Amino acid sequence: xSDKITITFPDGNIKSVKxxxxxxxxxxxxxKSLAKESIAIKINSEIFDLKRNIERDAKIQIIKKSDxxxxxxxxxxxxxxxxxxxxxxFPETQVTIGPSIENGFYYDFARKEPFTLxxxxxxxxxxxxxxxxxxxxxxxxxxQKEAKKFFKDKGEVYKLELIEDLDPEEExxxxxxxxxxxxxxxxxxxxxxxxxxGFKLMKxxxxxxxxxxxxxxxxxxxxxxxxxxxxxDIHLKQIEEAEKRDHRKLGKxxxxxxFQEEAPGAVFWHPKGWQLFQxxxxxxxxxxxxxxxxxxxxxxxxxxxxxxASGHWEKxxxxxxxxxxxxxxxxxxxxxxxxxxxxxxxxGLKSYRDLPLRMSEFGKVHRYEPSGAxxxxxxxxxxxxxxxxxxxxxxxxxEESKTVCDLILxxxxxxxFNDVRIKFSDRPEKRVGNDVVWDKAEEALRLAMxxxxxxxxxxxxxxxxxxPKLEFVLRDAIGRDWQCGTLQVDLNxxxxxxxxxxxxxxxxxxxxxxxxxxFGSLERFTGILIEHYAGHLPLxxxxxxxxxxxITSETDNYAFEVKDQLIKNNLRTEIDIRNEKIGYKIRExxxxxxPIILAVGKKESEDRTVSIRRIGSSxxxxxxxxxxxxxxxxxxxxxxx
RNA sequence: GCCGCGUUAGCUCAUUUGGUAGAGCAGUUGAUUUGUAAUCAUCAGGUGGUCAGUUCGAUUCCGACACGCGGCACCA
Numbered sequence: 001x002s003d004k005i006t007i008t009f010p011d012g013n014i015k016s017v018k019x020x021x022x023x024x025x026x027x028x029x030x031x032k033s034l035a036k037e038s039i040a041i042k043i044n045s046e047i048f049d050l051k052r053n054i055e056r057d058a059k060i061q062i063i064k065k066s067d068x069x070x071x072x073x074x075x076x077x078x079x080x081x082x083x084x085x086x087x088x089x090f091p092e093t094q095v096t097i098g099p100s101i102e103n104g105f106y107y108d109f110a111r112k113e114p115f116t117l118x119x120x121x122x123x124x125x126x127x128x129x130x131x132x133x134x135x136x137x138x139x140x141x142x143x144q145k146e147a148k149k150f151f152k153d154k155g156e157v158y159k160l161e162l163i164e165d166l167d168p169e170e171e172x173x174x175x176x177x178x179x180x181x182x183x184x185x186x187x188x189x190x191x192x193x194x195x196x197x198g199f200k201l202m203k204x205x206x207x208x209x210x211x212x213x214x215x216x217x218x219x220x221x222x223x224x225x226x227x228x229x230x231x232x233d234i235h236l237k238q239i240e241e242a243e244k245r246d247h248r249k250l251g252k253x254x255x256x257x258x259f260q261e262e263a264p265g266a267v268f269w270h271p272k273g274w275q276l277f278q279x280x281x282x283x284x285x286x287x288x289x290x291x292x293x294x295x296x297x298x299x300x301x302x303x304x305x306x307x308x309a310s311g312h313w314e315k316x317x318x319x320x321x322x323x324x325x326x327x328x329x330x331x332x333x334x335x336x337x338x339x340x341x342x343x344x345x346x347x348g349l350k351s352y353r354d355l356p357l358r359m360s361e362f363g364k365v366h367r368y369e370p371s372g373a374x375x376x377x378x379x380x381x382x383x384x385x386x387x388x389x390x391x392x393x394x395x396x397x398x399e400e401s402k403t404v405c406d407l408i409l410x411x412x413x414x415x416x417f418n419d420v421r422i423k424f425s426d427r428p429e430k431r432v433g434n435d436v437v438w439d440k441a442e443e444a445l446r447l448a449m450x451x452x453x454x455x456x457x458x459x460x461x462x463x464x465x466x467x468p469k470l471e472f473v474l475r476d477a478i479g480r481d482w483q484c485g486t487l488q489v490d491l492n493x494x495x496x497x498x499x500x501x502x503x504x505x506x507x508x509x510x511x512x513x514x515x516x517x518x519f520g521s522l523e524r525f526t527g528i529l530i531e532h533y534a535g536h537l538p539l540x541x542x543x544x545x546x547x548x549x550x551i552t553s554e555t556d557n558y559a560f561e562v563k564d565q566l567i568k569n570n571l572r573t574e575i576d577i578r579n580e581k582i583g584y585k586i587r588e589x590x591x592x593x594x595p596i597i598l599a600v601g602k603k604e605s606e607d608r609t610v611s612i613r614r615i616g617s618s619x620x621x622x623x624x625x626x627x628x629x630x631x632x633x634x635x636x637x638x639x640x641x
Numbered sequence: 642g643c644c645g646c647g648u649u650a651g652c653u654c655a656u657u658u659g660g661u662a663g664a665g666c667a668g669u670u671g672a673u674u675u676g677u678a679a680u681c682a683u684c685a686g687g688u689g690g691u692c693a694g695u696u697c698g699a700u701u702c703c704g705a706c707a708c709g710c711g712g713c714a715c716c717a
Binding site: 106114115116117202203204205206207208211212213214217218219220222248252253259260261262264310311312315316319335336338365367369370371372373374375379464465466469483488515549551552553554579580581582583584585586587588589590591597599601602603611613618620 | 643652678679711
């Protein structure tokens with residue numbers, strides 16, 4: 001047997017090297033500087049420590065600190081160092097798991113007293129000490145027996161539980177740094193020193209052991225980690241910038257809406273916020289009209305028995321608002337529009353010729369969301385869905401689904417969302433209907449997705465209780481994902497609620513129902529839009545489009561004339577004739593994100609012009625009033641008009 | 642719902658060992674008629690989230706509740 005192996009570099013170069021060579025040796029043979037820069041090695045598309053021996057022919061790639069893959073390793077290293085620091089400072093703490101995540105890492109600890117924010121500086125300081133010591137990361141392979149004994153003796157019951165859940169054949173990989181060690185798959189860098197100073201502990205939070213709310217709650221510490229301090233600073237600045245566009249903050253500044261404790265999770269829309277809300281509805285109504293929908297409206301209160309029939313009561317009864325039984329009847333405030341839609345459908349006999357029947361509803365629904373889930377406009381207890389239910393035959397599912405997907409993406413594009421993530425959620429554990437029906441529904445939706453050619457990720461077990469669904473996910477300013485649009489294939493509720501149609505052969509059959517929402521929650525979509533545009537809404541959505549600001553009171557009359565002309569031309573216009581300097585007015589209206597400020601002074605009033613200043617720019621342009629109105633006609637309409 | 646933190650004037654925020662709170666902006670009134678991101682002065686503004694407790698005395702300490710914030714869990 002030869003003691004040589006062949007390694008292939010990313011550029012296709014091939015080299016014969018001694019068997020058992022490691023990444024560090026390979027890098028050193030290439031250059032000293034590469035050896036210094038390298039932190040891990042990719043062997044046949046899996047990443048390992050530099051010290052890992054290569055025993056057979058392989059494609060390899062040296063991972064440098066500057067490579068994208070490096071961040072994950074740095075972050076994971078950081079998690080280990082944090083855990084060491086925590087146990088050094090608080091020896092009674094048990095460790096559990098600590099992965100790298102987007103932008104950083106966390107580690108979950110078990111301790112009687114949860115950590116608080118004030119513990120973080122101490123932990124951070126200790127981390128710096130550990131990093132400066134330059135403890136070497138070394139990997140060891142233990143038997144399960146050995147590992148179990150070790151963690152048991154140490155009183156690490158959570159680690160023990162993790163090992164016990166492993167395949168009994170699997171060997172245990174242990175990473176040591178100095179005296180401290182952790183159960184871990186790796187990979188890690190050579191030494192803690194390589195982490196450097198580009199990290200920061202960010203927040204503490206509670207987190208359930210193994211993500212299960214029936215388990216004990218651990219303390220999670222989140223950190224962010226980067227290649228160096230400069231990158232860290234950039235990230236922290238980005239967070240700061242993102243916080244400025246938080247819709248809760250802008251909503252207040254722009255006086256769009258508010259919340260108060262008498263109505264937790266329910267929006268008080270102010271005039272300007274409501275204007276924006278209505279603009280969205282008007283736009284959506286037009287889009288749906290053109291897509292062949294008919295609009296309906298159904299009651300907010302429906303007898304509990306209807307919710308029992310639909311299956312909602314069993315699954316979500318605890319999360320529904322109900323009325324006091326004044327008579328024998330108990331009513332529930334609708335948490336969804338679908339039963340109402342089915343009742344409308346059921347009026348009169350439906351023929352296969354009526355299908356597909358696309359019935360939309362801007363329905364306001366109420367759900368008793370857990371208090372901890374509430375979040376500005378994004379997660380509320382009362383919200384408006386741009387809902388629709390498409391009643392169709394099984395043969396029509398694919399075509400209708402594809403059309404809905406196209407409609408959603410086309411609509412998102414109108415708002416500048418080009419990067420939309422789609423999740424495909426299949427049958428959940430708790431569901432109605434038999435598996436034959438579920439197979440059919442999932443297959444139909446899969447076919448529809450294939451027809452669209454869109455990319456999606458699988459979200460196993462996360463479907464609705466009555467059918468599989470697609471979720472269209474948008475991301476907010478601070479990196480949180482929110483489901484907006486959805487499409488659900490439902491082969492269960494129509495039957496449960498007794499919907500039928502007469503088919504070609506004269507037989508009564510049960511239609512398929514597609515539930516779909518495009519914005520999803522109007523409230524949530526409004527929040528996302530505010531953040532997406534950082535408050536600088538496009539003209540057609542802006543509640544106040546124009547402010548006419550006078551320079552002196554001499555031109556008040558002309559200013560009123562200008563305003564009246566603009567309003568006549570359907571431009572939402574306000575006037576500011578206060579006794580203030582023009583600079584003051586500009587500042588104030590800029591801060592409240594008015595898209596267009598028209599300054600009018602003596603010159604303008606004499607020439608019948610306006611001086612135009614648009615938000616986001618300090619340029620001004622003088623124009624005839626008529627010219628301005630013409631130039632704004634298109635921009636002030638929604639993209640579909 | 643769970644863990645941690647927070648709640649002081651309309652808004653943004655001060656007030657270190659417990660001795661009934663202060664600023665800027667906004668508001669009022671007055672002066673100023675102003676050319677593209679803050680004119681000056683004046684007055685007013687608060688049962689310090691709510692309720693209990695300790696204390697001679699609580700914004701400050703303890704507790705409960707409400708709401709919010711960051712996560713977790715949940716999300717038809």
